[in-house]
Amino acid sequence: MDSVGVAAAAAHDAGPGPAWQSKCPWGAPNTTSISCSLADVMSEQLAKELQLEEENAAFPEVVAVAEGPFITGENVDTSSDLMLAQMLQMEFDREYDAQLRREEKKINGDSKVSISFENYRKVHPYDSDSSEDEVDWQDTRHDPYRADKPTTTPRRGFIGKGKDITTKHDEVVCGRKNTARMENFAPEFQVGDGIGMDLKLSNQVFNALKQHAYSEERRSARLHEKKEHSTAEKAVDPKTRLLLYKMVNAGMLETITGCISTGKESVVFHAYGGKSTTEDKVIPPECAIKVFKTTLNEFKNRDKYIKDDYRFKDRFSKLNPRKIIRMWAEKEMHNLTRMQNAGIPCPQVVILKKHVLVMSFIGKDQVPAPKLKDVTLSSEDMKKAYYQTLNMMQQLYKECNLVHADLSEYNMLWHDGKVWLIDVSQSVEPTHPHGLEFLFRDCKNVSQFFQKGGVAEALNERELFNAVSGLNITADNEVDFQAEIEALEKMNEDHVQNHGKKLATFSSDGDPPIYDE
Secondary structure, eight states: OOHHHHHHHHHHHTOOOOHHHHSOTTSOOOOOOOOOOHHHHTOHHHHHHHHHHHHHHHOHHHHHHHTSSOOOSTTOOOOOHHHHHHHHHHHHHHHHHHHHHHHHHHHHTTOSSOOOOGGGOOOOTTOTTSOTTOOOGGGOSSOTTSOOOOOOOOTTSEESOGGGOEETTOHHHHHHHHHHHGGGSOTTSOOOSTTTTTOOOOHHHHHHHHHHHHHHHHHHHHHHHHHHTSOOSTTOOHHHHHHHHHHHHTTSEEEEEEEEEEOSSEEEEEEEEOOOSSSSOOOOSEEEEEEEOOOGGGSGGGHHHHTTOTTTGGGOOSSOHHHHHHHHHHHHHHHHHHHHHTTOOOOOEEEEETTEEEEEOSEETTEEOOBTTTOOOOHHHHHHHHHHHHHHHHHHHHTSOOBOSSOSTTSEEEETTEEEEOOOTTOBOTTSTTHHHHHHHHHHHHHHHHHHTTOTTOOOHHHHHHHHHOOOOOOSSHHHHHHHHHHHHHHHHHHHHHHOGGGSOSOOSSSOSSOOO
């Protein structure tokens, strides 16, 4: 007998050892053969019992802990009919969803246009394992909802063989290529989801769209540059802002509070006055800063009021908008100075810097005086305002030698119980080729406003025109009246051309030198 057999026999004769030897995992297991029938071997209940015996023998402590309230999937209480019904329904839903996915794959195949049965799925929202295709798209680079770009043809210029050959000039291939190339257009050019719709663009259509996209891009660049160098938005571009900064730094203005009015030609800001730079100039406590817009698009017929004014005729030019705006601001300054010398209530000019005009503020505590159209007046105040307006129109025509040219309830303020005139940048002299037309329009606006306001003494437009101008045009209707006005303007224009522009002067005494009866 060899040594191995002797050792085995000795171990068998020694009998059972200590308890720690039987528990040693490296020790030889004490196996006892149990005779059983084939039916017992195939019994599922017997298999579970054997498995439990092995677990109890190997892990007795774990089994003791597991006897507590811990529940696993194997020992779920199935005595409840509701629980069994839910489990069966869940299993049925999974099988139904799997069948829908197989139908989708069968119907779609390799087609670019696919259908989906997603709306017919019956999976429960709390079932996380219901779909095999669920992917967290946040963690992937591929967007499943973005259509794939069309494949390009190889370098040799064709794909396929024989009758199935497709060249790079194929209409469908070129159409899809052009659709994909539309994504290279500017972001502002909306192209839509042409790839997803399998859109096929011909070369002619693509070239037209490409040219249009480039034109739109250049146009938007021009508009952006124009806005950067103009005062289209709130009239404050870098150059205008620099002018305002200089006024504040020089102490002329204490602070600029904000915008109080916007119009087609200018924007008005409120500011608190500072110290005066000269002894003869007094800066009011509150000022109005009128910044003229430098874009002619805001007020396209502006040249109509300035190119025929002999004071600025030689300096007028359409080629430089900023210079035109400076003349426009200078024109309002001169007109306000004339009105102030005549005693007409109007803003007092403080200083003019290029296209920025600083005036006294008509109002109190940053609140501007209301316009005549916005204020509610009693019958006595309305009557008083009418006679004040009539008197100011006569003073403006005879003493200042001016026609307002845009007089209405929008350009008259009510402050301290009287009417104030504003916005006289477009005012012209009566010798202007359209001066009398402007005057008749002003008379029409004033007459209609006060007649609607209930002033019984208000004259009609023809009577008011004769009262202001001193002319005696006796026409029965408005058409004949305007015809006579145009005849007088033509006569005046010929007179000015024959005798030169020096005929009309800046003097404010007496009536205008023409329009004699």
